[in-house]
Structures are given as C-alpha cells and as structure tokens.
Amino acid sequence: MVRTIRLLIAYDGGNYCGWQRQKQGEATIQGEMERRLALLCQEEITLHGAGRTDTGVHAQGMVAHFQTSARTPVTAFFKGLNSLLPPDIRILGAEEAPPDFHSRFDAQGKTYRYDFFTGPLQAPWSRLYRAHFPGPFDPDRLRLALNCLQGTHDFSSFERTGTRDKTLTTGRGAVRTLHDLSCSPSPGGEACWSIRITGDGFLRQMVRILSGTLIEIGQGKRDDSEMERILEARDRRMAGLTAPACGLYLERLYYPKPLFQEFPNPCFLPS
Structure with missing residues (x-):
C-alpha cells in the first residue's frame, strides 16, 4: 500500500543552493532530504515542498510530502530522519496524510x-x-x-x-x-x-x-x-x-485544516 507522509521542516539555507534539487549536483534541501529518505525507505523518494526557497533563504515552517510503499513507522521520519540529516536541517513534525494531500497545491x-x-x-x-x-x-x-x-x-x-x-x-x-x-x-x-x-x-x-x-x-x-x-x-x-x-x-504556511496537531510549539504550525 502506498502511503503519503507529511513533514514539517526547518532549515538554515546558508549552505544550500535553495530548496529545489539541481541538475549540476549542488547541495539543496530537497536533494539532501531525498537521499536520507531513500535510506530509510529503501526506495527512491521524491519530496514535494510547498514552495521553492532560493539560495541562502531559511525556513521555520516548510511543509513537504512524499509517497512510499515502505512500512517504516512515522516516528522514523522524525527521530530517525533527524539523526541522518545534517544539523542545519531539522524535521519538526511527521504524520500520515490523506492520499490526495499535496503540500503545494493545498496551501492557501x-x-x-x-x-x-x-x-x-x-x-x-x-x-x-x-x-x-x-x-x-x-x-x-x-x-x-x-x-x-x-x-x-x-x-x-x-x-x-x-x-x-x-x-x-x-x-x-x-x-x-x-x-x-x-x-x-x-x-x-x-x-x-x-x-x-x-x-x-x-x-x-x-x-x-x-x-x-x-x-x-x-x-x-x-x-x-x-x-x-x-x-x-x-x-x-x-x-x-x-x-x-x-x-x-x-515563516508559516496556511492550509484549510490544522496540520501536525501533536507538535508542541504552535509558533511553527500552519493554521
């Protein structure tokens, strides 16, 4: 069964050529995360962000999603993914999302x-x-x-x-x-x-x-x-x-319904 996983992400963009994966192989937030997610899921992962931040731009509340057939528990996409990522990228929340959720197209x-x-x-x-x-x-x-x-x-x-x-x-x-x-x-x-x-x-x-x-x-x-x-x-x-x-x-994204309700710090939450 294919699952949709939703992530809440914060990052320091100073060392990256923006969010979007680059053909030239420069370090990007999307590229770094996809490589680590592939290790966790044991399959190729495409991560879809709510937007594309430019080189050097930071995020406190980026929302992204991906689909996977792996049975990896949701907690692994929080604690496990953070253990694999560099310290300037952090997962603030992870949860199962409806199959039709799209981080970009659903954002208001x-x-x-x-x-x-x-x-x-x-x-x-x-x-x-x-x-x-x-x-x-x-x-x-x-x-x-x-x-x-x-x-x-x-x-x-x-x-x-x-x-x-x-x-x-x-x-x-x-x-x-x-x-x-x-x-x-x-x-x-x-x-x-x-x-x-x-x-x-x-x-x-x-x-x-x-x-x-x-x-x-x-x-x-x-x-x-x-x-x-x-x-x-x-x-x-x-x-x-x-x-x-x-x-x-x-700083923040807005969706029709609140996301990541279990996350303890509401200043990062879309609403």
Missing part, C-alpha cells in the same frame, strides 16, 4: 519574514541571518506604502526579470493577493527590524524586492508615495533593490 497562503539591521556595525555572528542596511530608519514612513500593497494587484514590478514566460495566457500571471503586511522591531537589540508579508502566493524574489523597496522608503531614499506608481508601472526597473537572501525566512 504563506507568511515570509525579512530581518534586517540598520545600525552602523553589525555583529559578525548575525551576518548570515539578518541583512545589514546601515542608516537612519523610520518604520512610520512605511504606513502609506504598506497600505498600498495590501489587496490584489499585479506585482510585475516586484518580480525577478526573466523568471516567467509572459506570453502565456493561462494562469494568473503576476496577480497576487497580500492579506497582511507589517514592519516592527525584532529581537536582537536596537535597530533590528522585521518585515512580515502574508499572501496567497509570491513571485520569484518578490518578497526580497518588496523588502528592499520598503527599506529604501524607511531610510528616506524614496518617497512614501512612490509605491502606487511602482505597482502601476508593472516594470521591475521602477522598484528598489533585491534585498539579500540571508534575511529572508519562510
């Missing part, structure tokens, strides 16, 4: 967090987990821009150039809906900030480009009224810089 939304530091000198141990944007920063300058971004828009101006075939007439193109956006102080000391963006989906590097543009506004390098004009332009050249990958975290 995601929350990404972008962490950055605006002080003059950044501690070296935080450089891989928080981007450095030295200079004055006022989160109040972002209010108009954050309100402008909320809702359903064409986010072509915030999409990495050349990552989507724009001649296609099917699908939703660059239209996405953002439900909630905020910028607030974050743990780590003075001048540490976090931008959080929740939406029904994201384009390639969309969160990093949005974050880079918002940080420029917060530092007074752009006027807070520019966001509407940038959105309407549907032109990547109008938006700000692509913020470094090190500050980006896939």
